[in-house]
Amino acid sequence: xxxxxxxxxxxxxxxxxxxxxxxxxxxxxxxxxxxxxxxxxxxxxxxxxxxxxxxxxxxxxxxxxxxxxxxxxxxxxxxxxxxxxxxxxxxxxxxxxxxxxxxxxxxxxxxxxxxxxxxxxxxxxxxxxxxxxxxxxxxxxxxxxxxxxxxxxxxxxxxxxxxxxxxxxxxxxxxxxxxxxxxxxxxxxxxxxxxxxxxxxxxxxxxxxxxxxxxxxxxxxxxxxxxxxxxxxxxxxxxxxxxxxxxxxxxxxxxxxxxxxxxxxxxxxxxxxxxxxxxxxxxxxxxxxxxxxxxxxxxxxxxxxxxxxxxxxxxxxxxxxxxxxxxxxxxxxxxxxxxxxxxxxxxxxxxxxxxxxxxxxxxxxxxxxxxxxxxxxxxxxxxxxxxxxxxxxxxxxxxxxxxxxxxxxxxxxxxxxxxxxxxxxxxxxxxxxxxxxxxxxxxxxxxxxxxxxxxxxxxxxxxxxxxxxxxxxxxxxxxxxxxxxxxxxxxxxxxxxxxxxxxxxxxxxxxxxxxxxxxxxxxxxxxxxxxxxxxxxxxxxxxxxxxxxxxxxxxxxxxxxxxxxxxxxxxxxxxxxxxxxxxxxxxxxxxxx
Numbered sequence: 001x002x003x004x005x006x007x008x009x010x011x012x013x014x015x016x017x018x019x020x021x022x023x024x025x026x027x028x029x030x031x032x033x034x035x036x037x038x039x040x041x042x043x044x045x046x047x048x049x050x051x052x053x054x055x056x057x058x059x060x061x062x063x064x065x066x067x068x069x070x071x072x073x074x075x076x077x078x079x080x081x082x083x084x085x086x087x088x089x090x091x092x093x094x095x096x097x098x099x100x101x102x103x104x105x106x107x108x109x110x111x112x113x114x115x116x117x118x119x120x121x122x123x124x125x126x127x128x129x130x131x132x133x134x135x136x137x138x139x140x141x142x143x144x145x146x147x148x149x150x151x152x153x154x155x156x157x158x159x160x161x162x163x164x165x166x167x168x169x170x171x172x173x174x175x176x177x178x179x180x181x182x183x184x185x186x187x188x189x190x191x192x193x194x195x196x197x198x199x200x201x202x203x204x205x206x207x208x209x210x211x212x213x214x215x216x217x218x219x220x221x222x223x224x225x226x227x228x229x230x231x232x233x234x235x236x237x238x239x240x241x242x243x244x245x246x247x248x249x250x251x252x253x254x255x256x257x258x259x260x261x262x263x264x265x266x267x268x269x270x271x272x273x274x275x276x277x278x279x280x281x282x283x284x285x286x287x288x289x290x291x292x293x294x295x296x297x298x299x300x301x302x303x304x305x306x307x308x309x310x311x312x313x314x315x316x317x318x319x320x321x322x323x324x325x326x327x328x329x330x331x332x333x334x335x336x337x338x339x340x341x342x343x344x345x346x347x348x349x350x351x352x353x354x355x356x357x358x359x360x361x362x363x364x365x366x367x368x369x370x371x372x373x374x375x376x377x378x379x380x381x382x383x384x385x386x387x388x389x390x391x392x393x394x395x396x397x398x399x400x401x402x403x404x405x406x407x408x409x410x411x412x413x414x415x416x417x418x419x420x421x422x423x424x425x426x427x428x429x430x431x432x433x434x435x436x437x438x439x440x441x442x443x444x445x446x447x448x449x450x451x452x453x454x455x456x457x458x459x460x461x462x463x464x465x466x467x468x469x470x471x472x473x474x475x476x477x478x479x480x481x482x483x484x485x486x487x488x489x490x491x492x493x494x495x496x497x498x499x500x501x502x503x504x505x506x507x508x509x510x511x512x513x514x515x516x517x518x519x520x521x522x523x524x525x526x527x528x529x530x531x532x533x534x535x536x537x538x539x540x541x542x543x544x545x546x547x548x549x550x551x552x553x554x555x556x557x558x559x560x561x562x563x564x565x566x567x568x569x570x571x572x573x574x575x576x577x578x579x580x581x582x583x584x585x586x587x588x589x590x591x592x593x
Contacts, residue, residue: 074323089109333354
């Protein structure tokens with residue numbers, strides 16, 4: 001927790017002393033336990049690794065984690081991004097934690113959920129996350145509020161530019177350096193270097209091969225004209241250009257994984273560090289994926305099967321393969337179990353501790369049901385069968401491609417799984433997407449609050465730059481009756497400086513913008529033109545579906561007093577002397593008292 005100016009000096013002193021005492025005692029506890037590095041990729045399918053038989057690319061560094069450790073034959077995540085992240089972070093199915101969407105607030109985990117970072121931090125670990133967060137932006141939904149001491153990356157569901165672009169570091173907006181995944185890895189390497197003498201937990205949620213399909217020339221040049229020997233099971237559905245770009249991005253991930261492994265070797269930390277690698281959903285395109293049915297967004301096998309490989313030299317037998325089914329919900333209890341620390345959450349976990357299958361050759365393991373869900377479609381997986389969201393049963397040992405419905409051949413199993421799904425819908429899924437949470441602003445434990453266009457509601461003529469909100473901005477602000485609103489909750493009363501990130505053509509200068517909440521408001525006139533070009537297409541290897549971006553600049557609006565409680569934050573243009581007012585990207589509030 002950050003110390004804010006509103007705390008009195010005596011309280012600051014006591015709080016800092018408490019932190020020192022607490023962290024000192026935790027250090028002694030944690031020094032006996034291994035470091036942990038978790039790598040999560042975005043939109044990479046099970047088949048996007050040479051480890052799993054894909055000869056279209058080469059991923060030797062990732063493959064080496066399996067060679068030197070354990071791989072899971074059947075490991076399951078969610079069909080899309082934020083639910084998988086929530087399940088990894090909490091050890092619980094995502095509907096339980098309040099996650100029901102990938103944008104506009106639905107990606108946030110409820111604040112009474114405890115994360116894997118809080119578990120490791122409570123045990124004395126230094127914790128960090130670098131990359132795509134996608135589980136809440138405004139503190140305490142922010143990574144710094146969920147147990148991570150250091151965070152660098154972006155909190156949105158996707159980003160519009162991967163080279164030298166705006167990111168954030170612990171709430172402060174900064175400019176990234178180079179290709180973002182290389183940049184995230186650089187920060188992880190530095191964090192590991194800084195904490196090499198003390199235990200650390202590092203989470204690296206890379207944002208590729210999620211679109212836009214951008215990748216450095218070094219990797220792209222190997223794929224730009226490459227013939228692909230392995231194709232999707234329905235080749236007519238495959239976009240070869242998109243596949244080439246995705247595979248090039250996967251090779252960039254492999255290069256960065258190699259840098260991490262080399263760093264651990266050079267610091268002589270490899271033998272005392274658990275390295276984990278998995279993906280957040282099926283592939284984001286129709287490409288080779290072992291002949292499985294489904295891709296990203298699907299609850300079929302190809303949409304939810306992910307690699308899981310874990311290395312801990314000297315502790316996990318090299319080349320070990322676990323055949324029991326497992327899932328993202330298992331990672332929190334498993335990593336806590338391997339590190340021999342206590343899980344911080346007092347809520348019951350859905351995940352299981354996989355320590356026994358990982359470490360031992362002889363153990364008892366009972367069959368289980370793993371549920372996959374997205375947009376009210378629920379599929380259930382046992383060791384042998386998958387019941388799809390339509391109630392069809394597939395024997396995946398005999399039919400891994402899900403071609404033949406065998407529900408009539410196995411009526412008892414079909415009945416059992418259909419009943420289990422009905423029960424799960426009633427007891428886990430019911431009401432999961434009914435959300436009355438406001439966006440929290442002005443939390444006393446954090447200096448800044450970022451309020452993006454993504455979370456706003458447009459009224460009147462205002463339009464989004466793209467139907468996908470995450471990296472979008474608002475444009476076509478042509479009337480003083482137009483406005484943007486946010487349903488917010490001010491966590492603590494105070495005075496805040498406001499920066500408005502905008503573009504404005506020269507001929508539209510003089511427009512006046514007003515931000516208001518309740519009876520308080522601040523108003524400013526736009527006097528400086530900012531008319532940057534659209535960015536992104538030049539770096540895209542294939543056309544994108546998401547919004548392009550612009551270089552929005554901050555304009556200081558002044559200060560506004562905000563009172564604690566729920567209300568509606570409103571941004572309006574009170575005068576528009578030209579054709580339209582500004583284009584809007586985000587607000588940044590900074591508490592000054």
